[in-house]
Amino acid sequence: MGTARNVDIPIPQSFSWHGSFSRKRRLMDDSGIRAILGIASRPGILSFAGGLPDPKLLPIKEISECSETVLRDHGFAALQYGVADGVRVLAEQLSNLSISKGADCAPHNIIPTTGSQQGIDLIANVFLNRGDTIAVTSPTYLGALQIFSAFEPRYVQVSCDDEGPLLSDVEAALREKPAFFYVVSMFQNPTGVTISRARGEAIVGLCHTYDVPIVEDAAYQELFYDSEPVSLRSIESSMLRENGARYEDCGRVLYLGTLSKVMSPGLRVGWIEAPSVVVRGIACLKQGTDLHSGIMNQFIAAEFLKTHAAGYWTRLRKAYKERRDQAVESVRKHIGSIAHACTNPQGGFFLWLEVAPGIDTTKLLPICVEKFGVAFAPGAPFFALNPSLHTLRVSFSNLSLEMIDRGICSLGQALRS
Numbered sequence: 001m002g003t004a005r006n007v008d009i010p011i012p013q014s015f016s017w018h019g020s021f022s023r024k025r026r027l028m029d030d031s032g033i034r035a036i037l038g039i040a041s042r043p044g045i046l047s048f049a050g051g052l053p054d055p056k057l058l059p060i061k062e063i064s065e066c067s068e069t070v071l072r073d074h075g076f077a078a079l080q081y082g083v084a085d086g087v088r089v090l091a092e093q094l095s096n097l098s099i100s101k102g103a104d105c106a107p108h109n110i111i112p113t114t115g116s117q118q119g120i121d122l123i124a125n126v127f128l129n130r131g132d133t134i135a136v137t138s139p140t141y142l143g144a145l146q147i148f149s150a151f152e153p154r155y156v157q158v159s160c161d162d163e164g165p166l167l168s169d170v171e172a173a174l175r176e177k178p179a180f181f182y183v184v185s186m187f188q189n190p191t192g193v194t195i196s197r198a199r200g201e202a203i204v205g206l207c208h209t210y211d212v213p214i215v216e217d218a219a220y221q222e223l224f225y226d227s228e229p230v231s232l233r234s235i236e237s238s239m240l241r242e243n244g245a246r247y248e249d250c251g252r253v254l255y256l257g258t259l260s261k262v263m264s265p266g267l268r269v270g271w272i273e274a275p276s277v278v279v280r281g282i283a284c285l286k287q288g289t290d291l292h293s294g295i296m297n298q299f300i301a302a303e304f305l306k307t308h309a310a311g312y313w314t315r316l317r318k319a320y321k322e323r324r325d326q327a328v329e330s331v332r333k334h335i336g337s338i339a340h341a342c343t344n345p346q347g348g349f350f351l352w353l354e355v356a357p358g359i360d361t362t363k364l365l366p367i368c369v370e371k372f373g374v375a376f377a378p379g380a381p382f383f384a385l386n387p388s389l390h391t392l393r394v395s396f397s398n399l400s401l402e403m404i405d406r407g408i409c410s411l412g413q414a415l416r417s
């Protein structure tokens with residue numbers, strides 16, 4: 001039986017949700033990432049576009065064992081609400097990992113995050129005001145630019161060579177008093193370049209001289225195929241130790257870690273290492289953002305680090321190294337001198353190519369997909385300013401050796417056409 005209404009609604013019209021979006025939402029353009037992931041998932045395309053781990057290499061058996069152990073040993077705590085500071089056993093495992101790499105770290109220097117993407121977002125929200133200056137490399141991780149751009153920042157860009165950011169550019173950027181210098185230090189997304197120890201020491205020294213924090217994104221740190229790289233975080237720790245100083249009092253490097261590339265991106269387990277005053281500031285913000293990251297996943301990650309990580313990471317490095325070798329060899333064979341420059345990554349998922357200056361790779365991509373059945377990530381979205389249009393990123397992580405060779409052969413044909 002219907003109820004009589006006092007108020008009649010007018011004839012329903014469609015609502016302009018877009019017109020109601022906040023300024024922040026409008027500034028956070030995700031078209032670059034969405035376009036790349038959209039193309040990456042089209043059936044029948046050999047895609048070098050997304051930076052995804054190979055699903056066949058994900059440690060399903062190991063995670064299943066860890067889940068059983070966690071439910072048996074911590075069932076009630078793992079399924080209950082927790083605190084933003086995170087699960088203690090995970091902070092302990094992560095601080096041990098950090099110490100094993102030469103950093104000065106205690107569990108109170110760690111806060112787990114929902115992937116390192118949230119780590120970047122939390123750091124941005126803790127340190128940035130609208131219109132602040134941020135120093136970034138040219139190019140840099142586009143997911144970080146998406147977050148930063150919501151703050152309408154003034155970017156200062158730092159060019160890089162095959163040892164990392166150029167010191168003259170770093171110094172010029174630091175003179176501009178940025179809120180921080182964001183840098184992907186090892187096997188960079190998108191170029192694959194790793195900062196050498198000598199360059200890293202100079203960069204850390206400059207950041208102390210100019211009193212500018214470094215936000216070190218180390219998403220690919222464990223995926224080394226030749227020798228193990230050294231993080232800016234560890235370099236700073238040894239420099240502080242030599243001077244009798246502690247990270248807690250004098251550290252300037254904020255470190256972003258993640259298990260996405262070396263366990264599972266779906267679990268969304270990342271972390272920030274920072275002096276405890278910064279950890280407390282971040283925890284306060286995180287509480288208001290998502291209360292805490294998934295407790296069960298934090299327990300599973302801690303168990304995985306304790307029992308399986310070392311063996312699994314050795315296998316993973318071997319598998320991805322073969323793909324890196326294949327990608328480098330296929331570029332040499334099928335692209336050769338059409339590539340004006342190609343990086344030679346010592347780890348991670350990516351190669352970066354510079355092609356003839358007349359080729360705009362954003363325009364080339366749809367042709368490549370339609371006519372040659374192969375996709376890549378155009379370089380332009382990875383630049384905060386002055387995009388270099390004739391660059392592209394090749395991700396070799398999610399294809400077999402045979403597919404890598406076939407795909408790069410097609411890419412070579414497309415570049416020649």
Ligand SMILES: Cc1ncc(COP(=O)(O)O)c(C=O)c1O
Nearest residue numbers: 115116117141189219258260270
């Ligand atoms: C450099 C870099 N930082 C952060 C992230 C985000 O990773 P997560 O899955 O931990 O959020 C990625 C993902 O591709 C990345 O390449």
